[in-house]
Amino acid sequence: MGKSELKIEIDPAMVAEAERLGVDLTTAGLAGVQQALARRRNALKSDAERAADARAWAAENAESLKAYNERIARDGIFGEDFRTW
Incomplete structure (x- = not known):
């Protein structure tokens, strides 16, 4: 083209x-x-299409999200010990 x-x-x-x-x-x-x-x-896009996109993104990135959540559960959030709230 x-x-x-x-x-x-x-x-x-x-x-x-x-x-x-x-x-x-x-x-x-x-x-x-x-x-x-x-x-x-x-x-x-309709709300249903946006929701479908979000589900597809979550499925495509499930492995990374799981690894991230495991790391946060294990190591905590960076700087968490300095938070005042």
């Missing part, structure tokens, strides 16, 4: 700062559009 060309206007100060910091505006723009699409897709 080919790519579409898009003309946008950006504040010159932002362009100068991006150049100074080595930010590739094409890559940054693409990443921004991808993030906006992901947020919009998520916003359009």
Whole structure:
């Protein structure tokens, strides 16, 4: 699939700062559009779809979550002895 060309206007100060910091505006723009699409897709999901996503995430990460919980049970939370609440 080919790519579409898009003309946008950006504040010159932002362009100068991006150049100074080595930010590739094409890559940054693409990443921004991808993030906006992901947020919009998520916003359009029903509560049931979000719940299904959460269950799928928990299933995919069950091993890591179990290991984390075991470590906390065994070693406690870092800095817990300094808490005042």
